[in-house]
Each structure stands twice: as structure tokens, then as C-alpha cells.
Amino acid sequence: MADTNYDVIVLGSGPGGYVAAIRCAQLGLKTAIVERELLGGICLNWGCIPTKALLRSAEILHYAQHAEDYGLKIAGKIEADLEAVVKRSRGVAKQLNQGVTHLMKKNNIAVHMGEGTLTGPTSLTVKGEKGEEKLTAKHVIVATGARAGDLPFAPADGERxxxxxxxxxxxxxxxxxxxxxxxxxxxxxxxxxxxxxxxxxxxxxxxxxxxxxxxxxxxxxxxxxxxxxxxxxxxxxxxxxxxxxxxxxxxxxxxxxxxxxxxxxxxxxxxGIVPNTENVGLEKLVEMDRGFIQIDDYGRTKSKGLWAIGDCTPGPWLAHKASHEGVTTAEAIAKELGNKDVHPHPLDRANIPGCTYCHPQIASVGLTEAKAKEAGYEVKAGTFPFIGNGKAIALGEAEGFVKTVFDAKTGELLGAHMVGAEVTEMIQGFVVGKTLETTEAELMQTVFPHPTISESMHESVLASYGRALHI
Structure with missing residues (x-):
């Protein structure tokens, strides 16, 4: 008979749930995870990762079609094989799903596959292949995520x-x-x-x-x-x-x-999205606003021992926000269970980056110029275009820019906004800067490597203060 009593049970195994489970296990807590579909949740199986695989195929196709721009000749017709593109994307998703399965085993996390329903703040039933299991824990983390919203007059049918x-x-x-x-x-x-x-x-x-x-x-x-x-x-x-x-x-x-x-x-x-908070037994246990579970800065709900993280809680609805909340909540639970060595920090929403992988890419963190002004800041903002960046020109990707927004009084970096090649990889520099409470002075003193597109980040800071060098 499988064990049914744990320190922590996590309901949902997306990037919030499985990361929370790993952190709980690292902290010595006896942990289980309940998943009704696929380990890794939407993000790994149907969201963030496989979409990036699709977009990569489209990007390669785009480059092949524009090979002449780079002095290359490709003989014959270049066309997409949709079935093969989708197959590659599914292969990537499968590899990552297997990776999460391995991480659960490595960390001795018990996996209960099936539909989980809370019967109280710290107990639930799981209906799965093994029939019905009753599980109990000292703490339960709800990480049930969200799904796509339907148009009322045109629900998705999967055909058209x-x-x-x-x-x-x-x-x-x-x-x-x-x-x-x-x-x-x-x-x-x-x-x-x-x-x-x-x-x-x-x-x-x-x-x-x-x-x-x-x-x-x-x-x-x-x-x-x-x-x-x-x-x-x-x-x-x-x-x-x-x-x-x-x-x-x-x-x-x-x-x-x-x-x-x-x-x-x-x-x-x-x-938009709809939180997966119906039919989970949550109604009497938590406060909800439009279906989203209301939590404190550490993930606590109004019921003792019941916590929530990720897309079933208020936004932004991003995988990396869910993972971060998972770690915070795991550490807060460990602290409540007597671990004196953990010091959980609440999430600072101002420092959560957003990335969109269209062509050209978009990445941002913090306040937009308009929002900074609305918040009452006197603002210094500057933009540097990729056309002034040697690496971007050499790559044939001279479309795009970096914009930075500073508090004119203190020099605090309030926000950074980018559009163009590889900006989703560059935004992290500004995220680290914001987390370390940087000002324009430190950013100006930072030496950026040449030739890189990241030099345009440096130049945008200089531009905010009328000091850009290459434009």
C-alpha cells in the first residue's frame, strides 16, 4: 500500500507545482505531487516550450527564404513540412516531460496520477488508474494553473x-x-x-x-x-x-x-485565461476573485495549511512567476514546520520580466514610460536603435531598439523595454540590475562586451541622460 500521509502535497505539476515540490524535497519535507494529465503541466507540454520549438522552425524557414541577403544560394524550393515541424515540437515536449519525471524520482517525490479534489484544507482524494486514493498532509499547495478562455459566441471546436x-x-x-x-x-x-x-x-x-x-x-x-x-x-x-x-x-x-x-x-x-479552480473543492476553503485564489505574499490562503501559487492566483500569468512563487511557498512552509535556516522573500512583481517570442522578439521589465509618469515619477527615458549597433548590422538584424526609463531624482532604473533579435535573452541583465536596485551610474560604469547586441542596452542608458555615443 502506497503511503498516503505527507508533509506537503502539491496539486498540479506545472512549472509552479513541480518546482515547489522539488524545493520542499530539498528542504527535507516528505512531498507528493498530484497530476491529472502530464508532468510539467501546460508550459512544458502544450505552452511555453513546444511553442518555442514551432517558432524556431518558422525562424529557420524565414532565414532560408532570405539566404540571398547573406550572400548564400539555396537550390530548389524551400517549403515547410507542417507534419514534421509539429513532430519536432512534440519531441521537444516529450523530452522535457521525461526530464520532470526524472527530477521527481531523483528528489524522492511521490507522484499520484489522477484527478485531485480537496476534502479539506490538508486532505484530498485522487481518482486515477489505481481507483480512489485518500491523501493527507500537513500542508497542501494548489498549483492547478489556467486554461484558454472561450469566446461566448464561438467556443473552440478544434476544427475551425x-x-x-x-x-x-x-x-x-x-x-x-x-x-x-x-x-x-x-x-x-x-x-x-x-x-x-x-x-x-x-x-x-x-x-x-x-x-x-x-x-x-x-x-x-x-x-x-x-x-x-x-x-x-x-x-x-x-x-x-x-x-x-x-x-x-x-x-x-x-x-x-x-x-x-x-x-x-x-x-x-x-x-485571456480562465483559472482551473472549479471542481477542486476550493469553494469553501479560499477567497476567490473571478475564479483566482486570493493569497498573501507567501502564497497562504485563508485556510490554515492551504497555499496557492501560479496561474490560479492573481497575475502576471507567467511560468517563471509560478516557479518563483513555488520556491517562496515551499520555504514558508518549511519555516512553519520549524526550519530555522530558510528565509523566504515575497515576490517583487516590479521585477518580473515578460518575453514574447514573435518575430521580432519583445522583452520588458518594470514600468513603461507612461506608467512611470502615472505613478508620479519625474522620468528620464532614452532609446537606442539597433541600426547603431555593429553586431545587429552584421547579423542582418538591424531592426529594433532598447528603451530605458529612470527616476530623474534618484537615478533608479524603473523599467526597460526591448524589441528585436535575441532581446528575450538580454532582458535578464536589466532584471538583475533592478533586483540589485541599480541606478544609471552603475549601469554606465558597467563594461559591456563588444561586439554584442547587448551594447545597445548600455547605449540606451546613456541615451536617457543625453550621452549616447553611437547615434
């Missing part, structure tokens, strides 16, 4: 109307694609299918694409995507969507209020 999950394993290549929503998920899939040769239209209800980003980044991205052949409609809404024999017919109201009907072969809805 897709969520991200359908878009990752398409049965056929869309000819004419409608993407509703221009957040990270919508824009990444728009970018992928556009690079794969599909005719793409993006409809965004707000007045600009990637609306959480700095408005300069939004404006640059819209121009770039339009140049790549996409149709971008901002301040627009899909009023009705009908599935037809050939695809979908959409009624779209544009920013001037004009309604037109257009036929598309497929539609991707990327309008």
Missing part, C-alpha cells in the same frame, strides 16, 4: 476555431487565419503561421497590439508585422463568428465603427 492547444498540433495548414487577441499567445501564433506562409489577420480590441508593453514597442511591432504581410486591426472587435463548411465567417467592427464580414479558413482565440 482553435485555442493555442489546437494551433500547436494543426490537422492542416490554415490558408487564411484570424487571430483574436494580440497578447503574447496571439502574437506568437500569428508570427508562426505568417512565417509559414499563411495569410494572417490579427484583431485587437484595445488601441494597440501587445497592449501591456510600452507604446513605442507596440508601435514598432505593428509596423514590423504589417511589413511582413499581416493585417493588423486595433480598436476592433469580432462581433460574431459562424463556422461554415469552408471555415469561419467573422463580423468584425473596425476602429471607425464600420462592420464588415470576412471569410477565414481558421480562427485562433487568444483572449
Amino acid at each position: 476555431v482553435w485555442t493555442y492547444r489546437h494551433a500547436m498540433t494543426p490537422k492542416e495548414m490554415p490558408k487564411k487565419l484570424l487571430v483574436i487577441g494580440s497578447g503574447a499567445i496571439g502574437i506568437e501564433f500569428a508570427s508562426f503561421y505568417n512565417d509559414m506562409g499563411c495569410d494572417v489577420t490579427v484583431v485587437e480590441m484595445l488601441d494597440r497590439v501587445v497592449p501591456v508593453e510600452d507604446k513605442d514597442v507596440s508601435a514598432f511591432l505593428e509596423k514590423s508585422l504589417t511589413k511582413q504581410g499581416m493585417t493588423i486591426m486595433t480598436g476592433a472587435g469580432v462581433e460574431d463568428l459562424k463556422v461554415t463548411d469552408k471555415g469561419v465567417r467573422a463580423k468584425i467592427k473596425d476602429s471607425k465603427g464600420k462592420v464588415s464580414e470576412t471569410e477565414f479558413s481558421h480562427c485562433i482565440t487568444a483572449i
